[in-house]
Amino acid sequence: MKLMAIDGNSILNRAYYGIRPLSTRDGLYTHAIYGFLTTLLRLRDEEQPDAVCVAFDLHAPTFRHKADESYKATRKPMPEELRMQVPVLKEVLDALNIPRYEAEGWEADDWLGTISRRCEAEGWDCVVVTGDKDSLQLITEKTKVKLVSTRMGQTTTKDMTPESFREQYGFDPIHMIDLKALMGDSSDNIPGVPGVGEKTAMDLIQKYGSIDTIYEKLPDIEAKPAAIKKLTEGEESARHSYWLATIVTDAPLDFNPEVNAVKAPGPDAYSLFLKLEFSKLIERFDLRQGAPALAESERISVAASVEQVTSAAKAGELLELWRNADHISLLALPDLSGVAVYCATGGDTAVMSELFFDRYQGNWNHLLASLFSGDIKKVSHNVKDLMRLLLLNNLPAEGFIFDTALAAYLLDATAGSYDLGRLFVSYFNEELPKPLYLDPDAFALLGDRAAAEASFDSCATAVDALYDALAPKLRERGQQELFETIELPLCRCLAEMELAGCRVDAKALSDFGELLSRRAKDLEAKIYHLADGEFNINSPKQLGEILFDRLGLPHGKKTKTGWSTNADVLEKLRWESPIVDAVLEYRQLTKLKSTYADGLLKALDPDGRVRTSFQMTVTATGRLSSTEPNLQNIPTRTDLGSEIRKMFVPEPGNVLVDADYSQIELRLLAHISGDEGMRAAFLSGGDFHAETASKVFGVAREDVTHEMRRRAKAVNFGIVYGISAFSLGQDIGVSQKEAKAYMDAYFATFPGVRSYMDRVVEQAKADGYVETLYHRRRDLPELASSNFNLRSFGQRVALNMPIQGTAADIMKLAMIAVWKRLKSELPRAKLVLQVHDELIVECPEGDARRAAVLLAEEMEGVAHLSVPLTADAYWGKNWLEAKG
DNA sequence: GTAATCACG
DNA sequence: ACGTACGTGATTACT
Numbered sequence: 001m002k003l004m005a006i007d008g009n010s011i012l013n014r015a016y017y018g019i020r021p022l023s024t025r026d027g028l029y030t031h032a033i034y035g036f037l038t039t040l041l042r043l044r045d046e047e048q049p050d051a052v053c054v055a056f057d058l059h060a061p062t063f064r065h066k067a068d069e070s071y072k073a074t075r076k077p078m079p080e081e082l083r084m085q086v087p088v089l090k091e092v093l094d095a096l097n098i099p100r101y102e103a104e105g106w107e108a109d110d111w112l113g114t115i116s117r118r119c120e121a122e123g124w125d126c127v128v129v130t131g132d133k134d135s136l137q138l139i140t141e142k143t144k145v146k147l148v149s150t151r152m153g154q155t156t157t158k159d160m161t162p163e164s165f166r167e168q169y170g171f172d173p174i175h176m177i178d179l180k181a182l183m184g185d186s187s188d189n190i191p192g193v194p195g196v197g198e199k200t201a202m203d204l205i206q207k208y209g210s211i212d213t214i215y216e217k218l219p220d221i222e223a224k225p226a227a228i229k230k231l232t233e234g235e236e237s238a239r240h241s242y243w244l245a246t247i248v249t250d251a252p253l254d255f256n257p258e259v260n261a262v263k264a265p266g267p268d269a270y271s272l273f274l275k276l277e278f279s280k281l282i283e284r285f286d287l288r289q290g291a292p293a294l295a296e297s298e299r300i301s302v303a304a305s306v307e308q309v310t311s312a313a314k315a316g317e318l319l320e321l322w323r324n325a326d327h328i329s330l331l332a333l334p335d336l337s338g339v340a341v342y343c344a345t346g347g348d349t350a351v352m353s354e355l356f357f358d359r360y361q362g363n364w365n366h367l368l369a370s371l372f373s374g375d376i377k378k379v380s381h382n383v384k385d386l387m388r389l390l391l392l393n394n395l396p397a398e399g400f401i402f403d404t405a406l407a408a409y410l411l412d413a414t415a416g417s418y419d420l421g422r423l424f425v426s427y428f429n430e431e432l433p434k435p436l437y438l439d440p441d442a443f444a445l446l447g448d449r450a451a452a453e454a455s456f457d458s459c460a461t462a463v464d465a466l467y468d469a470l471a472p473k474l475r476e477r478g479q480q481e482l483f484e485t486i487e488l489p490l491c492r493c494l495a496e497m498e499l500a501g502c503r504v505d506a507k508a509l510s511d512f513g514e515l516l517s518r519r520a521k522d523l524e525a526k527i528y529h530l531a532d533g534e535f536n537i538n539s540p541k542q543l544g545e546i547l548f549d550r551l552g553l554p555h556g557k558k559t560k561t562g563w564s565t566n567a568d569v570l571e572k573l574r575w576e577s578p579i580v581d582a583v584l585e586y587r588q589l590t591k592l593k594s595t596y597a598d599g600l601l602k603a604l605d606p607d608g609r610v611r612t613s614f615q616m617t618v619t620a621t622g623r624l625s626s627t628e629p630n631l632q633n634i635p636t637r638t639d640l641g642s643e644i645r646k647m648f649v650p651e652p653g654n655v656l657v658d659a660d661y662s663q664i665e666l667r668l669l670a671h672i673s674g675d676e677g678m679r680a681a682f683l684s685g686g687d688f689h690a691e692t693a694s695k696v697f698g699v700a701r702e703d704v705t706h707e708m709r710r711r712a713k714a715v716n717f718g719i720v721y722g723i724s725a726f727s728l729g730q731d732i733g734v735s736q737k738e739a740k741a742y743m744d745a746y747f748a749t750f751p752g753v754r755s756y757m758d759r760v761v762e763q764a765k766a767d768g769y770v771e772t773l774y775h776r777r778r779d780l781p782e783l784a785s786s787n788f789n790l791r792s793f794g795q796r797v798a799l800n801m802p803i804q805g806t807a808a809d810i811m812k813l814a815m816i817a818v819w820k821r822l823k824s825e826l827p828r829a830k831l832v833l834q835v836h837d838e839l840i841v842e843c844p845e846g847d848a849r850r851a852a853v854l855l856a857e858e859m860e861g862v863a864h865l866s867v868p869l870t871a872d873a874y875w876g877k878n879w880l881e882a883k884g
Numbered sequence: 885g886t887a888a889t890c891a892c893g
Numbered sequence: 894a895c896g897t898a899c900g901t902g903a904t905t906a907c908t
Contacts (some may be wrong), residue, residue, distance in 0.1 A: 559887080633893085792896080800900080
């Protein structure tokens, strides 16, 4: 039989510092608890114990069993974000039926010591789980210590048995106490022998085993005379330290391992986990059995009466009902073969309608066309995707007044996921039946219409419930206008862009792919020759071995798994060996081949166009992102990469028109900070980076060299990202000191920028969030963190988000404006792409000039800043040409 | 599934 | 003293 005893404080601590912060919507931090539970699960799987319990420290202010006034005085107080998690973890453990041990004035160690000895007395094995090396003294033949460490979110454990301990330390585990008695431990306030450190202490214990033996033999021991003197003088302290370092093994505890036998979780666990938003852990702890199904929730059982539409007359009735309703909430199956509509009809009543068109006998096209026309106000989840589906089927896509996914994104842009099920748990602490139909793959693979139907109606009802919850919150936070004038109208614009797609010259692309292959093959042979053997060049591990071990090149930065082989590092090694250049070029070629040549060809639709999906709820700043394929990272920085842009072409007779904002982020920095010098630089209309260089380096405008401009440009970008001198130096290849001088000069030149940076961070600390000019918000719990790195990250984000985010807002407004004007003035022109500060339109050749003018006008006119906002537009027969 | 790398703004 | 720029997505290797 085996018992696993966990040091609760130690594991919680490690989880807290090892995992990035996570909190529920109402501000309760949960990452330490989450980390604790995943560690618990892992260790339980690994050890398969028959019993589990957890021990906690509990310090009474007035009583300490180790009567030392300053005991633990040097320990830092627990950060508030961790302290708040302790009682909740205890609640969780109680709910899981895992016994815990704690009492005033006792430490977790003392319980672990006592528990392990009682286990042994009962003939049980014991596994002590802790991150604290103090506990190693408890190791015996029947008790092992599992040392846990959490680094970068990764938990690793090391089993310490008498053998492995002796192998590592060279003495028996029990003499860990003697070691501490000599060397002391500042975090536990154990003095040890003054002047004796880890090295001397280890050496002595390895030779003599215990302090008793050492003091018996004094002064005739093998040690330096100075050490002998310190030991003699420090005997009293050593004896006292021994006592302090000894873990109690006979605490007053009536302990029986049987009582801790593993039990099933109790009835409260499920709701508690829902409250903490631990959906994944609900599965892993298997908490769902016996839980009430969602359908029993009050909101839904009162509201819905489900009926299916089977006649044209019925359809007419429903349309009438929907037209007169304040709004309806609906969801559609991904192939549009079914729609679920929830319609509140006053008081506590509602009509829930499920339309499945393979069964429906009447003219359902008419029903759909009416449903999605402008005179029925609709709420849905992921409106852009639904609009794309509707437009694809030549149906109208009007009258959408709310999108629950978009609203939830505006309320918390860093939540990461906005699927209906998760939102519902987060807002109502209840689970939705798994919305099978929302996952097109699951639906297609299973062909399980029955399962989809079973959850369909409750999901439409959930959309309505979320609308009621989210809409007032948007208003409270002043984000209604952002929602109504930017996010929601953009859905239609993006749906049309996705549908339009971009034409790609497939033949040219596959020819280019062939060329890349041939050149990569040549390089591969060359690399094998230079390396004196074959290996996988694409494996950073194998490449590192070849470069740094076999060829003995000097290594630079390290990664978690070995030496870095990234382009930055290799760049510095170019002169060391010709293999480096070959590898760099090989990387470039294979990247172009696999991601762009092959990748785009794979994504090509039969009509020769690629259709990306624009994601509206992914970035923390408000930008869009592009997936499957990503068309926002098509190469442009190298000549070879630019070849790919030549493959993006219009239909015959058309051209591509490309318009991009000029330095929109820096202009926004000038506007938001109000720095007069920076504003003047933009108002003068010259080359801003050169202008900056002239001011920062104190030379006349015409004396600015290429290198000075390059450096000034890097500083400008660095400022927007929340710079540090170190990274700036790295980036432009100067010393940290020199970089610091540039920054000082920069801030002296633009003092308003520095005061803005201070101001925005202060404000963010006070508010807990930052926002854009249009009230897009990003929460910043990182600023309150006790972790230096996280806090610094929070500060950089506080500087960057309002700028990057406002630029994103402005671009979205511009897209809406451009879309509207194109629709009325140049109906044959279509927006096809957005790349953050760049818009691309495809239109007939004859419309090119007017489209270019229109683009620039709308992009420039959409915001009124205290500096000019400028956009440049060109056109051409492919994307590269259109970049001007 | 995670890590490393590299493409973009 | 800390450890090192903001925001993304796709591919490949490897556990």
